Amino acid sequence: MEKHAANTAGRDFFVGDIHGQYDLLMEAMQRVAFDKKVDRLFSVGDLIDRGADSFKCLSLAFEPWFYGVRGNHEMLALNALEQGGKHWDLWLANGGTWALSENIKEVKQILGEALRHLPYFREVELEDGVRIGLVHAEPPHDWSEIEQADTEQLVWGRTRIKQRDDSPVANIHAVIVGHTIIERPVALGNVLYIDTGAFHTGRLTLIDAREVFQ
Template sequence: MHRTFVIGDIHGAYRALRQCLERSSFDFEHDHLICLGDVADGWPETRACIDKLLRVKNLVHVLGNHDFWTLEWMETGMMEDLWLEQGGKATVESYNHQPPAGHVRYLKRAVPYYQLGQKLFVHAGIDPKLPLEKQSRHTLLWDRNFARTAYDLYIKEISGKLTSFEEVYIGHTPIPFSNPIQSCEVWFMDTGAGWEGVLSMMDVDTKEIFASDPVPLLYPGITGRKRR
């Protein structure tokens, strides 16, 4: 029997990714892993992260905004100042300025969203008023309105439904908790691995959580990406 896992924003934290995979006893041949985007930028091991993910036979990578920036650099050489300040410098250095073709193909295969039955996996969020095929790239990769609405309901302890899906899994918006949280049908999976938090991975069916140590402890003397 295979298991299906979802993992939050990794941001170059290979040591955290390795801990999550080991602590979940992840089966690289049979288990299914859904990455919610932003494998790149922040901590110094983006290249090692993608090398590890390329070993997963059943992998879906949902495109994140940092993946978008990274792919743009890989294909064109463009390095926007905003991207470099937000962790891109660490990504470029992890590749010694020369990304391998396999890593370019990996990010080009990333999908804007992924639907598994009545479960939706997306990096930033959606506009609930629009069908999936009408969602803009900005909404899927950058927008925080959906996350803000769901988080506000969580704080106010208000239940209900925001979408027609059974469950919606998002990254992008880090939460100040060491475990993913659920608001209505929305699961927040970014537990701050790009900053001072942990990387979280969850069994979609059982909701069992496997988390890394706090990422700064795994990279002593190194800071993650800058806050804006």
């Protein structure tokens, strides 16, 4: 498990699905006066697809201030580039066409390296001992079982939000997720959804970790 101790030097932020909207991210960071030397940015995944700057956004995985988890779009790309065929068609149909104007060999190489920095989940501690989990789509009902969780659920799951299930995830204070587009950030139990559809709404949610419980 990727665990992050409290950031005593700066602030922590969570950002929704970026989907190639590099400029939107830079604007959002500028608005909060993000300091790359001491602040940390935690991403719920889907750095790529649907946006023209997907390659640039994939490279965020290598920044020392950026901590992402992998989303279903990173997995779509991986399957497409490794297996081709129907996986390739599926990726292109879901926003992977940006790769056609890049060097495909290079995209495959950078994606492979980026995924080493994009685990399925992370856990962030705040200064008061509060622990916040991070997955792309859907956490298990008990955070202590995250290591054994079904990875399909972590990157593709939508059961909780479809059923409006507001039962809290046990053994964690809150979990931040993306994947499902909502108009504005919404909490179901202690799970906070922050994907506001940046690629078609132009709204990218960036939230200060201290505001998660407000």
